[in-house]
Amino acid sequence: MDDPSRIQTIIQYIPPQLQSNTLPLYERLLELQRDDPAELAKTHTQLAVLMYTLGDIQTTLQHLHQALELREQKLGKDHQQVAATCIHLGAMYRNSGDFETSLKYMLQALEIQKKNLGEEHPVVASSYNNIGALHYQSNDYARAIREYEKALTIHLKIHGEVHADTSGTYHNLGTAWKQLGDSNTALEYLQKALHLLETALGTFEHPDIASSYNNMALVLSQLPDRQGEALEKYRSATESFEKTLGSEHPHVAACRFNIALMLQTQGLKEDAKKEFELARDIWETSYGREHAHTEMAQKGVEECN
Template sequence: TKRLLGDEHPDVATSLNNLALLYNSQGRYSDAEPLLIEALAMTKRLLGDEHPDVATSLNNLALLYNSQGRYSNAEPLLIEALAMRKRLLGDEHPNVASSLKNLALLYDSQGRYSDAEPLYIEALAMRKRLLRDEHPDVATSLNNLALLYNSQGRYSDTEPLLIEALAMRKRLLGDEHPDVATSLNNLALLYNSQGRYSNAEPLYIEALEIAEQRLGANHPKTIAIRKNQEDLRRNRQP
């Protein structure tokens, strides 16, 4: 892209952003950050401060900071991205729902549950309106709201949402998708929290098998599932 379009082109910013997202998915945060910062600055130079691609770059940099626990760096970027998307795209747009979800995730990570819950609920309702009930993003919203309830010990609210998200992901993405592994892991975590070990263990086994096959043994998600399974087995010991 640099050879054909030159160093200063929106498509170069997109390529920087995509490479950074790969690194972020692998937990290679120190490799991802400079690329995201460069992509954001380039997008602003080339497209102006008020452009949907700027909101996307703000959002991606904020998600990196959130992954690192750098919440004070992430929050203003997410708020800015949400406001910009509403201005540029209108209140009823899938990207607005994504921004609501991302801001809710930030608050959730900080234990600010009363701030997170209405944003999760609004994002879920908006996605159902805009994308219809059968869409992977709806499953993600169900999953996120369920995890919030689980963090608060609201297990009876959590379980039906996790079961619905898991079934939807299997229908839409297939049985061997990494997001299915995530749903299996989350449902197992719920059962583990309740001491329902015999319900949890087969879910961890299935989740770990998918993660190892699709993501690799050393991927952060695979490692997390493996640790959860080990914790379960320790808990089951008399």
């Protein structure tokens, strides 16, 4: 078969569960496109996606590096497609735990975006958020906050306060300040994020809002005089997750487990036991009886007997 477009069409119609069978077709595409750098880079990117779904991170990285090299040669090092490939590489290295290399490619993408789009663009703000998330994963919360603040400045200027991107960045700042141990500042950002998200979505029945309730509860639970508020937020998170993800979702179990811990601390053992049991049953269904979460909830049940 010597027609690249026909091969692409065949690949397109192969079901996802059979995509591993497309590897010979992709190899043939690479042969046919060897004199067309643009199409060759596209095929390497598609192969990278396929290999990632198959769990082969190293081969994924090899194809992305080949795509990057081809695009830099064909389009120049400051092209937006080069930036996009750098972002893919950054994400892959982050997933493999190589934060230093991930940061290198994230910063490269950011510089290209600023040259092409200007300093105050939503895509640039997204990159600042991604770099902040990388520092957060590296436990460098102070640097994460600096990047989140850059993203927030752009979002406020472009979108204003009532926008999902602005709310999301407030949320990121809240979680980072929580990790630094500043509960009051964390709570301030998380409350703002929740209010803006509710305003933007017009409902509390959304997984992002449920997550906001849960994160606020985590912070409130660390403040001795606000335990009642923490319990209320955990219950709100549980209700929201149940309505949006279903009552058997692991997120619901996590909320119920946190509620149980608070009730146990307050000496309400019977109420705590019920919540531990509900959490245990959900986790057992989702993960199995021997999973750490299931065993942890079962231990809570036994402690309340």
